[in-house]
Amino acid sequence: xxxxxxxxxxxxxxxxxxxxxxxxxxxxxxxxxxxxxxxxxxxxxxxxxxxxxxxxxxxxxxxxxxxxxxxxxxxxxxxxxxxxxxxxxxxxxxxxxxxxxxxxxxxxxxxxxxxxxxxxxxxxxxxxxxxxxxxxxxxxxxxxxxxxxxxxxxxxxxxxxxxxxxxxxxxxxxxxxxxxxxxxxxxxxxxxxxxxxxxxxxxxxxxxxxxxxxxxxxxxxxxxxxxxxxxxxxxxxxxxxxxxxxxxxxxxxxxxxxxxxxxxxxxxxxxxxxxxxxxxxxxxxxxxxxxxxxxxxxxxxxxxxxxxxxxxxxxxxxxxxxxxxxxxxx
Amino acid sequence: xxxxxxxxxxxxxxxxxxxxxxxxxxxxxxxxxxxxxxxxxxxxxxxxxxxxxxxxxxxxxxxxxxxxxxxxxxxxxxxxxxxxxxxxxxxxxxxxxxxxxxxxxxxxxxxxxxxxxxxxxxxxxxxxxxxxxxxxxxxxxxxxxxxxxxxxxxxxxxxxxxxxxxxxxxxxxxxxxxxxxxxxxxxxxxxxxxxxxxxxxxxxxxxxxxxxxxxxxxxxxxxxxxxxxxxxxxxxxxxxxxxxxxxxxxxxxxxxxxxxxxxxxxxxxxxxxxxxxxxxxxxxxxxxxxxxxxxxxxxxxxxxxxxxxxxxxxxxxxxxxxxxxxxxxxxxxxxxxxxxxxxxxxxxxxxxxxxxxxxxxxxxxxxxxxxxxxxxxxxxxxxxxxxxxxxxxxxxxxxxxxxxxxxxxxxxxxxxxxxxxxxxxxxxxx
Numbered sequence: 085x086x087x088x089x090x091x092x093x094x095x096x097x098x099x100x101x102x103x104x105x106x107x108x109x110x111x112x113x114x115x116x117x118x119x120x121x122x123x124x125x126x127x128x129x130x131x132x133x134x135x136x137x138x139x140x141x142x143x144x145x146x147x148x149x150x151x152x153x154x155x156x157x158x159x160x161x162x163x164x165x166x167x168x169x170x171x172x173x174x175x176x177x178x179x180x181x182x183x184x185x186x187x188x189x190x191x192x193x194x195x196x197x198x199x200x201x202x203x204x205x206x207x208x209x210x211x212x213x214x215x216x217x218x219x220x221x222x223x224x225x226x227x228x229x230x231x232x233x234x235x236x237x238x239x240x241x242x243x244x245x246x247x248x249x250x251x252x253x254x255x256x257x258x259x260x261x262x263x264x265x266x267x268x269x270x271x272x273x274x275x276x277x278x279x280x281x282x283x284x285x286x287x288x289x290x291x292x293x294x295x296x297x298x299x300x301x302x303x304x305x306x307x308x309x310x311x312x313x314x315x316x317x318x319x320x321x322x323x324x325x326x327x328x329x330x331x332x333x334x335x336x337x338x339x340x341x342x343x344x345x346x347x348x349x350x351x352x353x354x355x356x357x358x359x360x361x362x363x364x365x366x367x368x369x370x371x372x373x374x375x376x377x378x379x380x381x382x383x384x385x386x387x388x389x390x391x392x393x394x395x396x397x398x399x400x401x402x403x404x405x406x407x408x409x410x411x412x413x414x
Numbered sequence: 415x416x417x418x419x420x421x422x423x424x425x426x427x428x429x430x431x432x433x434x435x436x437x438x439x440x441x442x443x444x445x446x447x448x449x450x451x452x453x454x455x456x457x458x459x460x461x462x463x464x465x466x467x468x469x470x471x472x473x474x475x476x477x478x479x480x481x482x483x484x485x486x487x488x489x490x491x492x493x494x495x496x497x498x499x500x501x502x503x504x505x506x507x508x509x510x511x512x513x514x515x516x517x518x519x520x521x522x523x524x525x526x527x528x529x530x531x532x533x534x535x536x537x538x539x540x541x542x543x544x545x546x547x548x549x550x551x552x553x554x555x556x557x558x559x560x561x562x563x564x565x566x567x568x569x570x571x572x573x574x575x576x577x578x579x580x581x582x583x584x585x586x587x588x589x590x591x592x593x594x595x596x597x598x599x600x601x602x603x604x605x606x607x608x609x610x611x612x613x614x615x616x617x618x619x620x621x622x623x624x625x626x627x628x629x630x631x632x633x634x635x636x637x638x639x640x641x642x643x644x645x646x647x648x649x650x651x652x653x654x655x656x657x658x659x660x661x662x663x664x665x666x667x668x669x670x671x672x673x674x675x676x677x678x679x680x681x682x683x684x685x686x687x688x689x690x691x692x693x694x695x696x697x698x699x700x701x702x703x704x705x706x707x708x709x710x711x712x713x714x715x716x717x718x719x720x721x722x723x724x725x726x727x728x729x730x731x732x733x734x735x736x737x738x739x740x741x742x743x744x745x746x747x748x749x750x751x752x753x754x755x756x757x758x759x760x761x762x763x764x765x766x767x768x769x770x771x772x773x774x775x776x777x778x779x780x781x782x783x784x785x786x787x788x789x790x791x792x793x794x795x796x797x798x799x800x801x802x803x804x805x806x807x808x809x810x811x812x813x814x815x816x817x818x819x820x821x822x823x824x825x826x827x828x829x830x831x832x833x834x835x836x837x838x839x840x841x842x843x844x
Contacts, residue, residue, distance in 0.1 A: 111432075113748060116425035142429070218802060227809040234811075253748065264806040271802050272748040 101135045104406050105154035107171070109140035112163030113252050113273070117320065121381035122160040124388075128399030129158075134406070141171055149180055155410035157182040158402060159378055163248060167378045168194040181409040183402070185377045189353035193377050194247050197278050199352060203372050206351040208344060210372040211363075212237055213280040215246050218271050230263050237281045243267065246276035251316045256282060280373075285365040287314055288331050289386035290345035291379065292358045295404055299349045301342035302390035306331030322384060329386075329393035337368045344370050356405050359387050427756045433788030435710075435775040436756040438583065438731050440643050444702055449690060450646075450682075457681050469677040471669040472661075473500025473653070477684040481653050484687070485639065488615050489625035492632060493655055499664045500675045504613060504640040504652030505531055506668070508576075511609055511636055511654060512539045514663045515573045521565055523575040525553050527734070527763030527772065529583045529611065532576055536765070541573070543765035550725065552589030553577055555596035562604045574607040574636075579627060581614040581730025584763050584774035588728065591624060598627055601634045613640040613652075616696050618729035619704040633657060641683050643731075644696050649679040703731065709782035710775065713789035719797050724775075731778035734760075736771055738800060740807055743773040746799050755791035 106129070108122020109115055122138050129136035137154075139145055141161055149157075157180055165171045169190035175182050185193070193199050197215035204210050214233060221229050233241070240258040243266045253273040255266050270277045291302040306328040309318035318325045331338065345360040352375060359379035363371045379387040381398070391398045427434045457465045472478070478495035485493050501507040508531075516522065518540035524532065526545030536543050544565060547557040558575065565572045577597070579589035589597070601608050610627045628637040640652040654664055668675070686692060710733055714724055721738030735757075737743060744759035760772025775792075777785055 109429075111426060111429050111754075113426070113751060115429075119425070140429075218805060222801075222805045226805050227811050227813065230809065230811050231813065260811045263811060264809040268802055268806050269745045272746055272799075273752075 101133055102155045102403070102407055102410055103135045103153075104129055104137070104156055104158055104403075105149065106136055106138050106158045106160055107141050107145070107166065108138055108160040109142075110161045110163060110165050111141075112161075112165065113248070114162035117380055117382060118160055118162045118166065120383075121162065121385065124381050124383065125158060125160050125398075125402060128397075129403060129406075132397070132399035132403040134403055141165055146174070146178060149178065154180065156406040158406060159184050160381055162378055162380065164194075167376070168247070183405040183409050184356050185352075185354040185358065189355070190377050193352050193354065193358075193375050196244070196246050196374050197276075199375060200372070202351060203348055206347065208347060208351075208372050209369060211242075211281040211283045213278055215276055215278040217276045221267070226264060226267070230260070230267070233279050234260050234263070237279065240282040242280040242282050243270050244278050244280065245270055245273040246278045247274055251314060251319050254313075254315055256313045283363045283365060283371050285363045285371070286331065286333065287373075288333070288341055288362050288364055288370075289390065290341055290360040290362055291387045291390035292345050292349045292354075292360070293391075293401060293405075294349075294356055295401070296408060299346050299354075301345045302396075303330035303393040304333065304338055304341050305329040305386040305389045305393070306333070307386070320382075320384060325384075327386065327389055329389040331364075333364055334368065337364060337370065340368070341370045344372060348372060348375050356409075357387075359390075424756065426751050432751070432754045432756055433780060433784050433791065434756045435777070435780070435785070435788050435792070436758050437779060438776045439779045440647055440731075441699065441702055441779060442646055442648070444698060445646065445695065446690065450686065453685055453689065454678075454682050457678065457685060461681065465678045465681045467677055469674045469680065471674045472665045473498065473675055474677070474680040474684060477651075477680045478653075480684055480687045481639065481655075484616075484644075485626070485628075485637070485655065488612070488623045489629035490637065490655070491629070493628075497655055497658060497661055499654045499656070499661055499668060500680060501652045501654060501668065502672060502675055503642060503647070503650045504611060504638040504654075505535075506671070507638045507652050507654040507664075508532055508609070508611065509535050510664050510667045510671070511574075511638075511656075511660075512536060512541070513667050514660065515607070516541045517571075519571075520573045521570040522573055523558065523561055523565075523606075524765070525577060525582065525585070527584055527760060527769055528576065528765070529578055530758075530762045532611065533763070533765050536576075542570075544570075544572075545764065545766060546575075548582070548585060548587065550587050552579060552582065552587050552593055553597060555593055555600060558597065559600055559604075562600070562606065572606065574609050575601070576609045576611065577627075578611045578614075580612055580624065581617060581727055581732070583614070583730070584732050584758070584760070584772075585734040586725040586727030586730060586732045587734075588618075588624070594624065594627060594630065598630045598634070601631065606634065608635045609638065610635050611638045613638075613643050614730035616644055617700050617703060617731075619700055619707065620728040628655060636660065644699070645683060645686060645692070649682055651675070651679050651683045700729070703729075703778055706777040706780070706782055706785055707733075709785045710777040710789065713786045717789055717793040719793065719800060721800075722796060731776050733775040733777065735773050735775055737773070737796065739771075740803050741796065741799050742770040744770060746795060749798060750792065750795045753791045753795050755788045755795065757792065 106122045106125045108118045126136045126138045159166055169187035173187040200210045240256050243257055244254040253270050257266050287307040288304040290304050292299045307314050308326040310324050348360045349358050359376045361373040388398050478498040481498050482493045512535050516539045520541050521544050522536050522541045523546050524543050525548045544561055546561050547554050615623050628635040637655040724733050724735040744761050758774040760769035
């Protein structure tokens with residue numbers, strides 16, 4: 085971690101330290117991860133000289149922000165509300181500046197199949213997929229539809245909820261007879277399941293930040309789960325996954341991965357920060373998997389690793405993003 | 415879904431929007447909090463030299479006397495304070511007993527299902543748990559005998575039977591009088607030690623407490639008691655009643671672990687028993703829990719889909735619910751959290767990975783209206799899950815081959831279909 089040369093972030097017209105409210109928690113499966121992220125951000129911001137406070141996204145939030153306004157808000161909420169654009173739309177209504185992507189872009193990125201469509205339309209490679217609601221299987225016959233999926237997409241398949249993060253509900257399925265149970269399990273997380281062709285390769289997390297000079301990719305973080313699949317347990321149990329930052333990939337591949345992440349950030353209309361998850365195949369091709377508008381910021385998260393690998397300080401980066409948002413209207 | 419995912423789901427339970435039928439938290443706000451507060455304040459201001467000091471490893475003698483008075487309510491009239499070891503909750507008592515008796519690889523017999531906190535203790539002692547079947551009348555003596563014979567035939571060292579005879583956690587059932595006699599007789603016949611864990615015994619709704627197993631045999635039964643449900647779990651005061659030879663080892667073990675149980679909370683419990691109407695308070699608790707149990711059972715009867723069954727506890731905190739065939743309580747949990755209702759999946763109460771079709775519902779903490787709303791939400795979750803299963807269960811995959819020639823599953827890059835079925839950006843080489 086580099087030492088910060090910057091003075092503590094301050095609002096342009098005031099001497100008091102910039103007051104930041106960090107939103108974490110929420111009412112989703114990812115509450116625990118979000119609280120870890122938020123706590124980490126508050127610690128980093130406090131170290132960077134800001135007046136940072138952690139708050140949940142609950143009924144107290146808006147009255148609290150009205151009574152004691154923040155210079156800017158940092159959203160460390162994962163899952164719905166925090167990432168689907170809804171909370172950001174409400175902050176827009178309330179005129180509260182916040183770091184991160186605007187509501188409409190979040191709504192698009194949150195819907196993994198829709199985001200993949202947009203990304204593919206922009207010429208970016210992404211594994212083939214199909215996304216279907218439960219009603220389609222019920223009406224057309226589950227066996228028939230599942231067989232079609234396998235015939236078209238092959239095996240193994242990745243089965244994942246069409247929205248949501250932290251790899252909750254994600255499964256790799258190698259046998260057709262395991263698909264029905266996987267569908268039952270995955271539909272418990274949401275109404276639509278996305279089934280995606282499995283791509284063998286090295287999984288990388290590609291962080292992008294925009295400190296005012298346009299989106300810049302940070303060094304790729306390579307993910308090497310012990311089990312071979314980067315599921316929830318592998319992601320949040322220390323020691324079950326090895327990370328390499330920067331990733332152990334050739335320079336030209338790393339450059340293509342970086343360009344892909346910046347392009348994804350741009351075509352989806354994202355702002356300030358994002359993390360694209362991608363797979364690098366043995367032939368060096370980079371496949372877009374999904375993008376996260378509120379990347380995890382826990383001690384085992386990839387975004388902070390990328391920031392550190394780039395020689396930045398996480399607290400300084402977030403403080404700069406907050407200061408920029410505090411100083412200009414959205 | 416792994417345990418870490420379950421923890422993640424449970425983090426949502428703290429939000430007020432969620433009706434939690436998961437945690438077994440006693441309704442401590444029903445205590446006379448002002449009286450307890452001034453009582454504890456007096457203990458510090460008036461007796462700080464004792465209450466803030468180290469104490470005896472075995473526990474405060476005055477408290478041990480009062481513990482004997484409490485146990486007499488369940489027929490244990492021959493207990494001596496010298497046989498009592500005060501512990502940090504009965505959980506520490508169980509840990510001590512397990513440390514004293516169990517070596518890695520030993521077998522512990524426990525009801526199916528069994529208290530999850532006990533299974534954790536047994537697991538850390540590297541014991542093997544052999545579950546014994548129970549029904550609405552509690553542990554089945556014939557099943558216990560069968561297990562003992564089987565273990566002997568296998569050459570397994572059975573160290574003890576662990577049982578929660580009253581208002582079982584999680585099953586909610588109570589061991590009947592005839593079965594109590596039968597279990598004690600089997601213990602004598604097979605030279606079996608019994609660990610009787612009895613945190614809920616005084617919280618019966620329908621009848622006076624049944625005589626404890628320990629009241630029937632003082633040599634083969636080690637009794638674990640607790641003030642967590644009758645007074646306060648936050649004070650962490652429990653106890654073990656054991657024959658003197660065992661007690662000696664327990665005291666040595668507890669001194670190695672914690673030196674002594676906390677003095678202040680021991681004094682608090684003793685003072686509470688001396689000065690507060692604790693028997694009336696227990697009646698107040700049971701009335702409150704009975705009302706909540708009634709709300710839970712009435713809602714379950716009115717709302718649960720066909721094929722769902724549950725126990726009818728006549729005391730304690732828990733209902734044990736069995737889902738319709740094929741449903742898995744753990745896999746269903748994300749849907750339940752989405753619907754803002756929480757329960758504990760049954761699988762945690764089995765050491766052998768079974769119990770998928772069960773869940774534990776706790777009625778002790780939410781108000782009756784919240785319980786009704788929680789059961790309403792749960793019923794909808796189960797109905798949705800049944801609908802999902804009707805689509806995917808017994809699906810015959812691998813038979814449909816009506817894919818057009820040339821559209822095989824080989825990976826051909828961006829030229830192959832497949833796009834989102836619900837998107838107008840659907841593209842590719844159809």
